[in-house]
Amino acid sequence: xxxxxxxxxxxxLLVFLIGPFIIILGAALxxxxxxxxxxxxxxxxxxxxxxxxxxxxxxxxxxxxxGLCSPLxxxxxGVPASYAMARYDVRGAELVRLLVSAPIIVxxxxxGLALLRYLVIPTGxxxxxxxxxxxxxxxxxxxxxxVSASMDxxxxxxxxxxxxxxxxxxxxxxxxxxxxxxxGILAAFILGFVTSFxxxxxxxxxxxxxxxxxxxxxIGYMEITYDPSVAALAALLAALSIAIVFAAERFLGLSRYV
Amino acid sequence: MSSSVFGNRTTGLxxxxxxxxxxAALFLVPVAILLSEAFVGPEGGFSLSAYSxxxxxxxxxxxxxxxxxxxxxxTLTAAIIGYVAAFAIVSLPPKSRGRIxxxxxxxxxxxPVARTYAWLVILGRTGIVNETLGLFGxxxxxxxxxxxxxxxxxxxxxxxxxxxxxxxxxxxxxxxAVPAARLLGASWVQVFLRVILPLTREGLVxxxxxxxxxxxxxxxxxxxLGGSKVLMLxxxxxxRVTVARDFASASVIALILILMCxxxxxxxxxxxxxxxxxxx
Amino acid sequence: xxxxxxxxxxxxxxxxxxxxxxxxxEIAKGELxxxxxxxxxxxxxxxxxxxxxxxxxxxxxxxxxxxxxxxPPSRREVGLVFQSYALFPHLSVYENVAxxxxxxxxxxxxxxxxxxxxxxxxxxxxxxxPAELSGGQQQRVALARSLVMQPxxxxxxxxxxxxDARLRLEMRMELQRVQRETGVTxxxxxxxxxxxxxLADRIIVMRGGRIEQQGSPEEIYNRxxxxxxxxxxxxETILPQEDGTALAWRPSAVELGSGPYEGRVQGxxxxxERRDYVLDTQFGQIKADVAAERPAHGIGETVAFxxxxxxxxxxxxxx
Numbered sequence: 003x004x005x006x007x008x009x010x011x012x013x014x015l016l017v018f019l020i021g022p023f024i025i026i027l028g029a030a031l032x033x034x035x036x037x038x039x040x041x042x043x044x045x046x047x048x049x050x051x052x053x054x055x056x057x058x059x060x061x062x063x064x065x066x067x068x069g070l071c072s073p074l075x076x077x078x079x080g081v082p083a084s085y086a087m088a089r090y091d092v093r094g095a096e097l098v099r100l101l102v103s104a105p106i107i108v109x110x111x112x113x114g115l116a117l118l119r120y121l122v123i124p125t126g127x128x129x130x131x132x133x134x135x136x137x138x139x140x141x142x143x144x145x146x147x148x149v150s151a152s153m154d155x156x157x158x159x160x161x162x163x164x165x166x167x168x169x170x171x172x173x174x175x176x177x178x179x180x181x182x183x184x185x186g187i188l189a190a191f192i193l194g195f196v197t198s199f200x201x202x203x204x205x206x207x208x209x210x211x212x213x214x215x216x217x218x219x220x221i222g223y224m225e226i227t228y229d230p231s232v233a234a235l236a237a238l239l240a241a242l243s244i245a246i247v248f249a250a251e252r253f254l255g256l257s258r259y260v
Numbered sequence: 261m262s263s264s265v266f267g268n269r270t271t272g273l274x275x276x277x278x279x280x281x282x283x284a285a286l287f288l289v290p291v292a293i294l295l296s297e298a299f300v301g302p303e304g305g306f307s308l309s310a311y312s313x314x315x316x317x318x319x320x321x322x323x324x325x326x327x328x329x330x331x332x333x334x335t336l337t338a339a340i341i342g343y344v345a346a347f348a349i350v351s352l353p354p355k356s357r358g359r360i361x362x363x364x365x366x367x368x369x370x371x372p373v374a375r376t377y378a379w380l381v382i383l384g385r386t387g388i389v390n391e392t393l394g395l396f397g398x399x400x401x402x403x404x405x406x407x408x409x410x411x412x413x414x415x416x417x418x419x420x421x422x423x424x425x426x427x428x429x430x431x432x433x434x435x436x437a438v439p440a441a442r443l444l445g446a447s448w449v450q451v452f453l454r455v456i457l458p459l460t461r462e463g464l465v466x467x468x469x470x471x472x473x474x475x476x477x478x479x480x481x482x483x484x485l486g487g488s489k490v491l492m493l494x495x496x497x498x499x500r501v502t503v504a505r506d507f508a509s510a511s512v513i514a515l516i517l518i519l520m521c522x523x524x525x526x527x528x529x530x531x532x533x534x535x536x537x538x539x540x
Numbered sequence: 541x542x543x544x545x546x547x548x549x550x551x552x553x554x555x556x557x558x559x560x561x562x563x564x565x566e567i568a569k570g571e572l573x574x575x576x577x578x579x580x581x582x583x584x585x586x587x588x589x590x591x592x593x594x595x596x597x598x599x600x601x602x603x604x605x606x607x608x609x610x611x612p613p614s615r616r617e618v619g620l621v622f623q624s625y626a627l628f629p630h631l632s633v634y635e636n637v638a639x640x641x642x643x644x645x646x647x648x649x650x651x652x653x654x655x656x657x658x659x660x661x662x663x664x665x666x667x668x669x670p671a672e673l674s675g676g677q678q679q680r681v682a683l684a685r686s687l688v689m690q691p692x693x694x695x696x697x698x699x700x701x702x703x704d705a706r707l708r709l710e711m712r713m714e715l716q717r718v719q720r721e722t723g724v725t726x727x728x729x730x731x732x733x734x735x736x737x738x739l740a741d742r743i744i745v746m747r748g749g750r751i752e753q754q755g756s757p758e759e760i761y762n763r764x765x766x767x768x769x770x771x772x773x774x775x776e777t778i779l780p781q782e783d784g785t786a787l788a789w790r791p792s793a794v795e796l797g798s799g800p801y802e803g804r805v806q807g808x809x810x811x812x813e814r815r816d817y818v819l820d821t822q823f824g825q826i827k828a829d830v831a832a833e834r835p836a837h838g839i840g841e842t843v844a845f846x847x848x849x850x851x852x853x854x855x856x857x858x859x
Binding site for chain 2: 007009011015016019022023025026082083085087091092093097104107109110111113116119120121136146165196202203207220221224232235240243244247251
Binding site for chain 1: 591592593612613614618619620622624626627628629630639640643644682685686689
């Protein structure tokens with residue numbers, strides 16, 4: 003393929019993939035009362051409005067909390083499991099891997115509905131807790147996969163060396179293994195945050211009065227209003243994701259783990 | 261028995277157990293109960309009536325076929341565009357290749373709500389497409405709440421997955437395979453069918469599975485761009501539960517979706533291995 | 541003091557498999573011992589047991605008069621240099637060497653690290669990361685990391701196997717120098733007879749978890765006791781005798797061109813000073829090395845040869 007043809011193809015592709023976000027940004031800057039592109043004059047009023055909507059503020063807080071807590075919990079479960087599967091001849095390791103990665107394979111809406119009917123209703127636990135548990139399960143596969151990948155690059159005998167030099171077994175893990183898989187753990191955390199923060203299907207059924215994630219709240223808002231404030235919010239979210247991914251790529255090389 | 265200071269299988273098992281139990285309790289058990297419910301008849305006991313009821317309803321059948329059709333169409337289109345795009349990207353010098361690759365995967369990290377919402381702005385009645393058509397005096401076309409809108413939305417949502425899979429397959433292709441085939445007098449069509457396609461089949465299968473299952477199980481795109489006019493299985497499931505509290509149909513749809521995903525996985529994987537055996 | 545390190549009835553098992561059954565071994569202070577044998581002979585398992593990484597199912601290990609059988613690895617005063625060196629990738633050379641001293645809260649970390657690095661000639665590399673070093677340098681860091689702990693026994697796992705020929709020679713001299721200077725008792729394991737012969741004071745040939753033969757390199761090389769050892773040190777022709785013993789010849793001991801036997805040349809290769817022949821004979825395949833200036837024989841040619849009795853070694857058994 004010659005260069006002109008290649009760049010033509012790539013430009014068209016990027017217009018299709020990235021173009022819509024530029025249009026959102028344009029629509030969000032509109033001064034007019036309804037969605038339009040090109041915008042009727044420029045203003046930041048819709049960005050201001052986003053911050054004045056109470057429900058957005060509370061659902062944003064919930065999404066942030068979920069995005070921080072579920073990857074953390076998933077890592078607490080996933081790091082020991084990844085470590086064990088890399089280090090020990092665990093009987094049924096494949097089964098564990100399959101079990102742990104199943105939440106990716108099964109459609110989220112089914113997971114959400116199943117948890118609502120057979121966990122939330124029978125046990126009476128709060129929706130918020132259920133949402134946290136569900137997102138932890140959802141993020142767990144990423145945690146295990148990414149941490150496993152960085153464990154595979156680490157030789158087992160460095161722990162023996164550490165033990166020979168005076169570490170306890172736990173000490174060897176903390177002093178020698180953990181520092182070397184730090185990058186993988188951070189990458190898993192960021193990937194988990196982005197996944198949880200953007201997640202819709204599971205949260206669809208797991209929301210109740212006062213407990214809604216930001217994406218669900220946005221969908222609800224879109225159904226009743228057609229003003230550019232959602233565009234402003236969408237633009238803000240896109241910018242947030244881009245900033246996180248860009249920083250992660252810059253400092254960690256995130257794409258190595260994806 | 262001698263024992264290593266690093267413990268043994270039991271140690272390993274006790275470290276994996278929490279994650280495995282969590283996934284089982286939070287995921288496997290509830291989903292299994294949900295799926296099993298589809299086999300319980302109105303009077304209890306085993307029954308397939310929920311299935312016959314579901315497929316007896318022509319509206320549901322239509323949703324099933326539409327879901328399958330859109331899934332296949334999106335996957336095929338993504339594969340065709342994906343090959344051209346991946347080939348173009350791989351032909352770039354490494355530095356710009358990395359940058360373009362980053363731009364291609366960037367949308368994957370952005371909220372699907374935001375991604376789908378953009379199409380409302382573009383395809384809406386006062387959206388960019390209709391405004392442009394209006395300049396030429398053409399009546400506004402209804403895009404929203406059509407299969408076309410859902411198709412475009414899904415394509416944009418999942419195409420990066422196909423391109424990424426194909427790029428990594430192409431990068432693993434011997435770099436002189438295509439020039440060698442060209443030197444031997446193969447046309448571009450022959451090069452594609454006999455060299456590129458067999459060598460990238462694995463990537464195509466992975467990408468195809470991701471795009472197909474993604475399209476089947478997407479909720480936001482059909483919900484926003486299709487609405488209740490263009491239901492797909494996921495939106496139908498949500499509607500049955502929230503509007504009619506019809507859990508029997510929901511269980512049936514859930515099982516159909518899971519079977520379709522696993523089926524696609526199996527079929528595509530089989531396709532890859534069979535073709536390789538005949539080629540060898 | 542010939543029992544500085546003493547293994548008594550040491551039995552090591554993996555699951556139901558007995559890797560080492562009741563091993564007895566005495567090692568003197570300052571000795572440089574080699575455990576030699578093919579993979580699966582129990583040499584590495586034995587070394588790991590001495591290190592404390594593997595708990596024996598029975599038997600005892602004493603070091604300098606102290607029973608360490610149940611003592612954790614770090615309190616045995618034993619150092620281990622891993623085959624792959626096992627340097628900590630996230631720590632600098634300096635911090636790698638300082639690791640054990642810091643764990644022990646040693647008061648003079650800096651002085652001892654500098655001394656350790658000087659011993660292995662890496663003083664200028666203190667701030668490098670392991671990934672920036674060559675294989676030979678990494679091994680010397682691993683050596684220094686063990687030595688600064690002033691172990692009573694230093695264990696080395698295949699110390700020369702990952703190095704190229706030139707570095708092997710260098711490292712061999714280095715290890716011998718370190719041993720002379722520190723007087724540390726060294727035990728290393730290898731499957732390479734050349735490595736064992738060139739480095740060790742005493743070689744323990746192991747087979748199936750048992751000691752097949754032990755002795756000085758000269759003894760092992762010139763007077764192998766069994767067919768297994770003979771084969772290991774290059775006796776290619778082993779003929780069982782009626783009384784259960786066997787005779788063994790190196791390829792260089794076989795005489796070609798005259799003698800009571802005849803063989804057909806199956807293969808010949810030129811090796812500079814000599815030619816290596818493979819003969820098909822009534823005793824089976826026989827290898828013979830002949831000085832290159834002697835007349836050459838072609839493939840298929842029938843040649844007379846002799847297996848001179850005075851150049852044979854008598855073995856206790858053929859296997």
